[in-house]
Amino acid sequence: MNILVIDDNKSVRENISKLLTSVGYTITTAVNGLDGFEKAQKESFHLYIIDHLMPLMNGATLTKNLKQTPFCAPTPVLFMTTQNKQSVENLPEFNLFSNVVTKPVNETKFMSTVKCLLGNVRTKIAL
Known part of the structure; x- marks a missing residue:
């Protein structure tokens, strides 16, 4: 699974x-x-993990752009924020996020959320 x-x-990022490579995921x-956004248009991913507040294009705008791009739109988005939920x-853009986690991330909860989102991707692939 590519993330x-x-x-x-x-x-x-590191x-x-x-954390994700230690359990076998491929990370970009x-x-x-x-x-x-540029990387998402060049390669297929099973999950996007997107920070909220970033320069050049924030996470909400990035998510909106991804969901408007047919190639990227089906991919779930795990949105991370330092803000309160x-x-x-x-x-x-809230309805475009598959799930939201707050930073600093709780590793156990984070991994459970990732596995759940990727499990939903596997189910869709199998159908």
């Missing part, structure tokens, strides 16, 4: 990548929303 991790914080990283729920 694209988009976060402007290098240590967050920690999430290390992007340093901001624009970089992530209520402020994220007020975003116009």
